Amino acid sequence: MQILGEELLSLPDLVRENSRQIAENSRQIAENSRQIAENSRQIAALTGEVKDLRDDMGYMKGRDLERDIETHPRAYVRKRHMVAIRSVLDDERYDLSSVLEASEGAELDLLDVILEGELLDGRHGYVAIEASVTLERRDIERALGRAKLLAKAANAAVLPLVVCTRSPQDRLVEYARRQHVAISQKQRGIFLEAPLVTSDSV
Secondary structure, three states: OHHHHHHHHHHHHHHHHHHHHHHHHHHHHHHHHHHHHHHHHHHHHHHHHHHHHHHHHHHHHHHHHHHHHHHOHHHOOOOOOEEEEEEOOHHHHHHHHHOOOHHHHHHHHOOOEEEEEEEOOOOEEEEEEEEEOOOOHHHHHHHHHHHHHHHHHHOOEEEEEEEEOOOOOHHHHHHHHHHOOEEEEOOOEEEEOOOOEOHHHO
16 A cells, blocks of 8 residues: 555656656657758758759850850751851841841740851751750740741741750650751751741741
């Protein structure tokens, strides 16, 4: 009986200790939850920064590719496609886009590179180039749409062309073939040919 009495007497101390432990555990759980929330916020911020860096790197690689095309057009468009070729300067580009309606002109201004030269049949023609490190479906669509606008503005034949750095996926090459858009890579030149767009076909 006396042993049971001692246990009963110590019960309030045990309850107090257990209550203190529960309170401490609750405080620790709250602190851990706060830390997890802070870590989640930091991870989300870092993820956003990494995405921004990736976007910036993609933009810089794309701009480098555009400059390379403008400086070395023969590396992308060979003589078997155009006899003479040169990059169209900014002032000339704006002259071309100014003959279109405002929304069409603004879209044409987004074309990455415009080359002009002499076609194999002696006609004056253009190449409307979308430059992309990795070929995507939207590059093909932009090249075709902007080539049509250039053909309308210049009243000349235009080759819609996507220049990509990386080897494109087969499904995208097939899509470009169906859309009548040529594909080129540096030193390889045009490896998927396409018909010219004319102002009559727009």
